[in-house]
Amino acid sequence: MPSELKAQSADFENAFLDLLSSKREVSVDVNDTVAEILAEVKSRGDAALLEYTQKFDRLEITAGSLRVTQAEVDEAVAKCAPESIKALELAAHRITDYHARQKPEDLRYTDEVGVQLGHRWTAVQAAGLYVPGGLASYPSSVLMNALPAKVAGVDRLVMVVPSPDGVLNPLVLAAASIAGVDEIYRVGGAQAVGALAYGTNSIKPVDIIVGPGNAYVAAAKKQVFGTVGIDMIAGPSEILIIADGKNDPRWTAADLLAQAEHDTAAQSILITDDADFAEAVKRAVDAHLQTLSRSEIAGQSWRDHGAIILVDDLEEAVALTDRLAPEHLEIAVDNPEALAAKIRNAGAIFLGRHTAEVIGDYVAGPNHVLPTARSARFSSGLSVLDFMKRTSMIACDAESLKAIGPAAVTLAKEEGLTAHALSISLRLEG
Amino acid sequence: MPSELKAQSADFENAFLDLLSSKREVSVDVNDTVAEILAEVKSRGDAALLEYTQKFDRLEITAGSLRVTQAEVDEAVAKCAPESIKALELAAHRITDYHARQKPEDLRYTDEVGVQLGHRWTAVQAAGLYVPGGLASYPSSVLMNALPAKVAGVDRLVMVVPSPDGVLNPLVLAAASIAGVDEIYRVGGAQAVGALAYGTNSIKPVDIIVGPGNAYVAAAKKQVFGTVGIDMIAGPSEILIIADGKNDPRWTAADLLAQAEHDTAAQSILITDDADFAEAVKRAVDAHLQTLSRSEIAGQSWRDHGAIILVDDLEEAVALTDRLAPEHLEIAVDNPEALAAKIRNAGAIFLGRHTAEVIGDYVAGPNHVLPTARSARFSSGLSVLDFMKRTSMIACDAESLKAIGPAAVTLAKEEGLTAHALSISLRLEG
Numbered sequence: 001m002p003s004e005l006k007a008q009s010a011d012f013e014n015a016f017l018d019l020l021s022s023k024r025e026v027s028v029d030v031n032d033t034v035a036e037i038l039a040e041v042k043s044r045g046d047a048a049l050l051e052y053t054q055k056f057d058r059l060e061i062t063a064g065s066l067r068v069t070q071a072e073v074d075e076a077v078a079k080c081a082p083e084s085i086k087a088l089e090l091a092a093h094r095i096t097d098y099h100a101r102q103k104p105e106d107l108r109y110t111d112e113v114g115v116q117l118g119h120r121w122t123a124v125q126a127a128g129l130y131v132p133g134g135l136a137s138y139p140s141s142v143l144m145n146a147l148p149a150k151v152a153g154v155d156r157l158v159m160v161v162p163s164p165d166g167v168l169n170p171l172v173l174a175a176a177s178i179a180g181v182d183e184i185y186r187v188g189g190a191q192a193v194g195a196l197a198y199g200t201n202s203i204k205p206v207d208i209i210v211g212p213g214n215a216y217v218a219a220a221k222k223q224v225f226g227t228v229g230i231d232m233i234a235g236p237s238e239i240l241i242i243a244d245g246k247n248d249p250r251w252t253a254a255d256l257l258a259q260a261e262h263d264t265a266a267q268s269i270l271i272t273d274d275a276d277f278a279e280a281v282k283r284a285v286d287a288h289l290q291t292l293s294r295s296e297i298a299g300q301s302w303r304d305h306g307a308i309i310l311v312d313d314l315e316e317a318v319a320l321t322d323r324l325a326p327e328h329l330e331i332a333v334d335n336p337e338a339l340a341a342k343i344r345n346a347g348a349i350f351l352g353r354h355t356a357e358v359i360g361d362y363v364a365g366p367n368h369v370l371p372t373a374r375s376a377r378f379s380s381g382l383s384v385l386d387f388m389k390r391t392s393m394i395a396c397d398a399e400s401l402k403a404i405g406p407a408a409v410t411l412a413k414e415e416g417l418t419a420h421a422l423s424i425s426l427r428l429e430g
Numbered sequence: 431m432p433s434e435l436k437a438q439s440a441d442f443e444n445a446f447l448d449l450l451s452s453k454r455e456v457s458v459d460v461n462d463t464v465a466e467i468l469a470e471v472k473s474r475g476d477a478a479l480l481e482y483t484q485k486f487d488r489l490e491i492t493a494g495s496l497r498v499t500q501a502e503v504d505e506a507v508a509k510c511a512p513e514s515i516k517a518l519e520l521a522a523h524r525i526t527d528y529h530a531r532q533k534p535e536d537l538r539y540t541d542e543v544g545v546q547l548g549h550r551w552t553a554v555q556a557a558g559l560y561v562p563g564g565l566a567s568y569p570s571s572v573l574m575n576a577l578p579a580k581v582a583g584v585d586r587l588v589m590v591v592p593s594p595d596g597v598l599n600p601l602v603l604a605a606a607s608i609a610g611v612d613e614i615y616r617v618g619g620a621q622a623v624g625a626l627a628y629g630t631n632s633i634k635p636v637d638i639i640v641g642p643g644n645a646y647v648a649a650a651k652k653q654v655f656g657t658v659g660i661d662m663i664a665g666p667s668e669i670l671i672i673a674d675g676k677n678d679p680r681w682t683a684a685d686l687l688a689q690a691e692h693d694t695a696a697q698s699i700l701i702t703d704d705a706d707f708a709e710a711v712k713r714a715v716d717a718h719l720q721t722l723s724r725s726e727i728a729g730q731s732w733r734d735h736g737a738i739i740l741v742d743d744l745e746e747a748v749a750l751t752d753r754l755a756p757e758h759l760e761i762a763v764d765n766p767e768a769l770a771a772k773i774r775n776a777g778a779i780f781l782g783r784h785t786a787e788v789i790g791d792y793v794a795g796p797n798h799v800l801p802t803a804r805s806a807r808f809s810s811g812l813s814v815l816d817f818m819k820r821t822s823m824i825a826c827d828a829e830s831l832k833a834i835g836p837a838a839v840t841l842a843k844e845e846g847l848t849a850h851a852l853s854i855s856l857r858l859e860g
Binding site for chain 1 (some may be wrong): 479511513514516517520521524527528531534537539541545546547549550552554555568569570601607610637638656658659663678680681684685688690691692718721722723724728752759766770774775777778779780781782783784785786787788789790791792793794795796797801803804805807808809810811813815819820821822823824825826827828831834835836837838840841842844845846847848849850852853855856857860
């Protein structure tokens with residue numbers, strides 16, 4: 001059964017601390033295996049990449065057939081239901097429109113002493129996108145990871161996706177095509193991450209690698225970090241729903257289960273001020289579980305990690321939410337904006353009874369790659385900024401250097417850095 | 431002697447690749463020691479923190495004297511030269527003014543189908559600032575790390591600084607005071623990082639830890655990443671100077687040595703199209719080395735890692751610069767903006783003959799914490815954004831959900847996620 005906590009009970013703080021600190025993921029240490037795979041790919045390039053692909057994906061390919069051809073992509077698109085292609089196109093249009101508004105502006109100004117200052121944003125040259133194979137191969141994730149890179153202006157967007165036994169998901173290829181992915185290679189695992197980071201004869205290296213993956217992929221991304229940039233390593237998904245008693249319990253229950261069906265380690269939490277509603281949601285969860293295709297996973301996640309927190313007043317949810325810092329936060333009350341304004345930590349906020357979190361997974365526009373495991377305290381969802389970098393710009397002339405140079409000389413001397421002092425004082429004399 | 435490369439020579443590409451891949455840092459594996467220290471601080475809190483402080487800093491303190499008092503700060507400020515305080519105040523004013531212009535704007539709009547979308551930026555609640563003790567204790571670094579957090583609106587800014595044998599640098603305390611640091615604790619090393627990440631009775635936990643440190647501090651930051659956010663792990667400093675023959679070789683030489691004096695692993699590179707100027711710079715370097723207080727360090731860095739690249743035309747510097755992706759780039763030519771506009775990868779660009787890189791270390795305004803080791807290809811200097819996070823905002827009503835909900839249902843079914851489909855379809859029926 002999911003945990004049930006009452007904010008008024010004496011042991012609430014301890015129970016809440018348990019909830020906060022509960023480990024939902026079993027971390028497998030694959031670092032040594034991954035280090036070996038990366039070293040092999042780094043030193044032997046394509047040869048190692050092909051060997052590992054044969055071993056792990058049971059796929060006999062040559063360097064010449066690593067890349068998925070345009071003909072294969074076209075064939076895949078033709079196989080997809082037209083309705084699904086249309087849905088992807090709608091999603092891509094909305095994601096692009098939302099992310100275009102994230103593009104940062106350059107800055108340039110001359111300050112009161114005549115120093116010209118500013119910053120300039122430029123796109124990363126090449127980005128790699130990891131897409132898992134098999135069941136976790138989600139077309140929506142391809143759009144969510146690829147489109148911010150395209151909007152940023154990345155020159156070269158490279159996708160890797162394993163094809164175990166030669167199988168590729170046609171809708172994943174369609175999503176890549178719609179998103180404008182430039183190159184697709186049928187490789188996966190740590191070996192694909194290595195190929196993207198170090199480059200091989202067939203795959204030119206990239207500057208940043210994003211996208212979800214299993215424990216090997218996550219470990220590989222951590223190990224190549226520094227050589228390339230990486231996005232955050234996502235943990236299991238979470239939702240927190242703040243709901244009053246005026247919601248349809250079937251809607252709330254479906255939203256809790258939509259998180260839970262991702263993974264047995266996912267977590268769904270409901271905060272409500274209405275005990276009867278809480279009971280009704282529990283019953284609706286049980287009823288839904290009778291019909292869902294992934295009810296085994298969803299049921300286990302709900303029983304092991306689900307929680308219902310009963311509060312006297314929904315205002316109490318504000319502080320609890322900030323401590324949980326959920327990836328997804330639904331606020332299903334009459335005036336959700338008022339409550340949202342008081343909350344600091346959440347990856348994304350879904351306002352009002354009709355805003356199912358699921359709408360954000362697919363077509364709302366904002367990114368569905370969001371901070372998990374309480375990291376919304378300090379980090380943000382994937383965005384255009386992850387594919388751009390900022391360069392500071394500074395220009396002094398002789399006059400403006402006179403205004404601020406002496407202070408630099410003073411501080412350089414205090415820090416014992418006499419070449420620093422010399423660099424400025426020579427110019428002040430000159 | 432520094433390497434000398436000629437872009438026209440047959441072996442240039444190999445020599446340049448050597449330069450790109452040269453390892454300048456000896457990485458020491460301190461992970462096991464650090465893991466043990468962190469585990470002790472996590473489980474035993476203040477007791478462990480005090481034991482390690484006694485062991486590593488030879489400092490007998492109690493939980494009650496961990497915190498540096500306001501009286502101690504005032505006393506330290508009184509000890510500093512008034513000129514140095516004034517220089518810090520000028521720097522703080524300029525850094526604050528520059529970083530205030532980085533504050534991102536919230537976004538809110540209603541799209542063509544009536545979905546309300548946007549994002550909201552909020553400051554991280556608490557930030558920890560690591561400041562090294564001893565010789566590497568730089569007041570300028572305190573300002574550069576603390577002020578972006580203050581500008582972001584961080585509620586609680588906590589500094590840790592080891593005081594080996596009880597010694598604290600008065601100007602570091604003065605800088606903390608000027609920057610508005612809220613709490614200062616006289617602890618350092620992995621134990622201080624652990625205290626910031628996990629909290630102890632005396633030190634409340636923070637959400638993000640920034641600031642430079644030795645190998646133990648860097649390893650500790652990596653290990654607590656996830657529990658808290660961290661800034662980048664900075665490598666040794668670098669400068670690339672693109673200069674024509676019309677510069678004063680003494681200025682250019684001083685700039686090369688200003689990087690070199692930081693660390694024997696620092697790197698200074700000059701690209702020029704004037705062989706006589708290159709020779710004159712080399713002679714000026716040797717002349718300066720006779721007078722500098724840190725000439726041993728600077729000389730070794732220059733001999734081991736310094737390089738002069740002779741090109742026919744400074745336009746060739748563009749592609750080389752993007753491959754090097756230097757932390758600092760000086761462009762000392764007649765029209766530096768034209769060259770800068772073609773360059774993609776650099777942490778900060780210093781435009782024109784009077785813009786010594788050193789001015790950016792102290793008083794120009796932009797941050798001096800910048801991406802090293804070629805990471806300017808994908809990352810940026812420290813900024814206000816590092817202390818803020820973005821929350822996506824989404825609101826649908828019944829009407830707008832009707833417009834986009836069906837596409838979400840289609841994609842959810844394609845991905846085999848029936849609870850996702852149910853969450854939307856219940857609302858579409860409702």
